[in-house]
Amino acid sequence: MSKLFLTLLLSVSCLFAQGVKFQRAESCGKCHKEIYQQWKNSKHAFSTPEKNPLFAKIYEKSQKDTDGETKLYCIRCHAPVTMINGDFDLKEKITNEGVTCDVCHTLVELSDNPKNWPNIYKPGKIKRGVFRDSKSSVHKNSYSKLLATSAICSGCHGDMLDIPGTRSCGNLTICDTDFEWKSTSFAGKGEDCKSCHMKAYKGKTAKGGPIRERIFRHDFPGAYSPEMLKKSVKLNLEAKEFEGEMVLSLGVKNQGAAHLVPTGPPARMAFIKVSAFNKKGEITWSNFKKNPVAEDPYGVFHIVFADVTGKKPSMPWLASKIVKDTRLRPGELRKLVYKFSAKDVEQVEAKLFYRLF
Numbered sequence: 001m002s003k004l005f006l007t008l009l010l011s012v013s014c015l016f017a018q019g020v021k022f023q024r025a026e027s028c029g030k031c032h033k034e035i036y037q038q039w040k041n042s043k044h045a046f047s048t049p050e051k052n053p054l055f056a057k058i059y060e061k062s063q064k065d066t067d068g069e070t071k072l073y074c075i076r077c078h079a080p081v082t083m084i085n086g087d088f089d090l091k092e093k094i095t096n097e098g099v100t101c102d103v104c105h106t107l108v109e110l111s112d113n114p115k116n117w118p119n120i121y122k123p124g125k126i127k128r129g130v131f132r133d134s135k136s137s138v139h140k141n142s143y144s145k146l147l148a149t150s151a152i153c154s155g156c157h158g159d160m161l162d163i164p165g166t167r168s169c170g171n172l173t174i175c176d177t178d179f180e181w182k183s184t185s186f187a188g189k190g191e192d193c194k195s196c197h198m199k200a201y202k203g204k205t206a207k208g209g210p211i212r213e214r215i216f217r218h219d220f221p222g223a224y225s226p227e228m229l230k231k232s233v234k235l236n237l238e239a240k241e242f243e244g245e246m247v248l249s250l251g252v253k254n255q256g257a258a259h260l261v262p263t264g265p266p267a268r269m270a271f272i273k274v275s276a277f278n279k280k281g282e283i284t285w286s287n288f289k290k291n292p293v294a295e296d297p298y299g300v301f302h303i304v305f306a307d308v309t310g311k312k313p314s315m316p317w318l319a320s321k322i323v324k325d326t327r328l329r330p331g332e333l334r335k336l337v338y339k340f341s342a343k344d345v346e347q348v349e350a351k352l353f354y355r356l357f
């Protein structure tokens, strides 16, 4: 008798635990096929150590450098399901889905205490979205202002490095794409994160659902997308010859991103390569041979930190000071001038390179 009682009690608590769990993306994919396919190939689906080897490596290094202080910190955004299921060793499949459907569609509140995890979820039957008239047989739908605006993105694309209790980082605003965007004319015009990263198109959101004029892509293209990178920066090169010298004026304009270029992880870097060629197509001059940072610092767009001892460059989790920030501000036109001997110069060329890591 007492045994039976125990099993009953166990199954009740199991049911309860299931009620507060996130659901697997695959299960949503049965009806939201197209959205699921888009999401599945997005960086959001590859944010955990299991799915993103680069992240795994850097994550491990950060833990070594800080005696494990970053273990729970980094994983908040990269495996946000841990904030609900506490699976910090990343054993469950759902945890390794990274920024999965329910992470966005069960968000109910953003706490305004930046030291804490801002995203507050209510997993379960109610899926939050942007339509006021949608109906589904398996879940309830609810309109959410957070999803209808860029607020939904700010919980993770906001400042990353306020690790409470770590030795430094404290007051540096480092990876705050949301903050970078807020003061721009894009924000003023209502062009939010989604207008560029979740393009609207006409279609069906679910099997059996109506055709809608505006539904939103879920592949979240960013710095890994050549099209997005091409949209972000425009180069304008003017060349003049003056008293045996070539004088190049190069305009570098961040015209397509509503935030810094590069934004996000401090390892991202963009740099200019200018080359002059003779008739045979051989290089007669270039702004750098090996290392753009050392040879042409004005042509490099990045952020550099120093640690508490002043050593630079420092990894972001050990950073205590920003020593240089030459990233391109939204709308900014940076002008660069290059002068060199015009002898044998037949053609000049300027290229912008983007280094992910």
Ligand code: HEC
Residues within 6 Å of the ligand: 025, 028, 029, 032, 035, 036, 039, 040, 044, 099, 100, 101, 102, 103, 104, 105, 129, 130, 147, 148, 149, 152, 194, 198, 205, 206, 214, 215, 216, 217, 218
């Ligand atoms: C990073 C957050 C995020 C993730 C992850 C995400 N969504 Fe969305 N989803 C949104 C936002 C934001 C909108 C509304 C877009 C708008 O208003 O511009 C949306 C819209 C939708 C809609 C309404 C139709 C449409 O396309 O606009 C459905 C259905 C949907 N999502 C299902 C899913 C499913 C299924 C998954 C997982 C495979 C998923 N979402 C993953 C943020 C997300």
Ligand code: HEC
Residues within 6 Å of the ligand: 023, 024, 025, 027, 028, 029, 030, 031, 032, 101, 102, 105, 127, 128, 129, 130, 131, 132, 133, 134, 135, 136, 137, 138, 139, 141, 142, 143, 204, 205, 206, 207, 208, 209, 210, 212
């Ligand atoms: C049995 C099919 C089915 C499954 C499974 C399903 N949905 Fe839906 N969902 C629908 C239908 C149908 C709609 C309404 C479509 C419309 O009106 O455009 C919908 C609408 C939505 C919306 C839009 C809500 C709004 O008001 O804007 C979201 C968000 C959503 N689903 C998320 C999810 C998530 C997340 C999952 C997985 C946990 C999921 N759905 C699983 C059928 C399904």
Ligand code: HEC
Residues within 6 Å of the ligand: 150, 153, 157, 177, 178, 179, 181, 186, 191, 192, 193, 194, 195, 196, 197, 221, 222, 223, 224, 228, 229, 231, 232, 256, 257, 258, 259, 260, 261, 262, 263, 264, 265, 268
């Ligand atoms: C006007 C269009 C536009 C708007 C609005 C916009 N972005 Fe971007 N975003 C871009 C372009 C173009 C790129 C590619 C250039 C780059 O990576 O710097 C990009 C790149 C990114 C990347 C990739 C950066 C990396 O290093 O991996 C992220 C993340 C991102 N945006 C997030 C956001 C967020 C969050 C918002 C809202 C606060 C936002 N974007 C608003 C155009 C936009």
Ligand code: HEC
Residues within 6 Å of the ligand: 043, 044, 046, 047, 048, 052, 055, 077, 078, 080, 099, 103, 104, 152, 153, 154, 155, 156, 157, 193, 194, 197, 198, 220, 221, 222, 223, 224, 225
């Ligand atoms: C729960 C946290 C979370 C939320 C909410 C979130 N993101 Fe992300 N996002 C991430 C993480 C983590 C990555 C990095 C994945 C990786 O590369 O390992 C990422 C990657 C991206 C990228 C690709 C960056 C690249 O390197 O190319 C874009 C673009 C992006 N997010 C846009 C958005 C937009 C737009 C929203 C709001 C609709 C949003 N994100 C909401 C956590 C989040």
Ligand code: HEC
Residues within 6 Å of the ligand: 052, 054, 055, 058, 059, 062, 070, 073, 074, 075, 076, 077, 078, 155, 156, 157, 158, 159, 160, 175, 177, 263, 264, 265, 317, 356
């Ligand atoms: C506040 C949320 C947040 C926290 C905390 C966070 N990240 Fe990220 N991380 C992101 C987002 C969002 C991106 C996507 C790129 C972007 O922001 O431009 C990203 C991208 C990355 C990337 C690049 C992945 C790629 O594929 O290019 C690495 C590496 C990374 N993070 C490492 C870390 C480490 C290590 C920590 C802890 C010290 C950490 N992150 C903490 C949100 C976060």
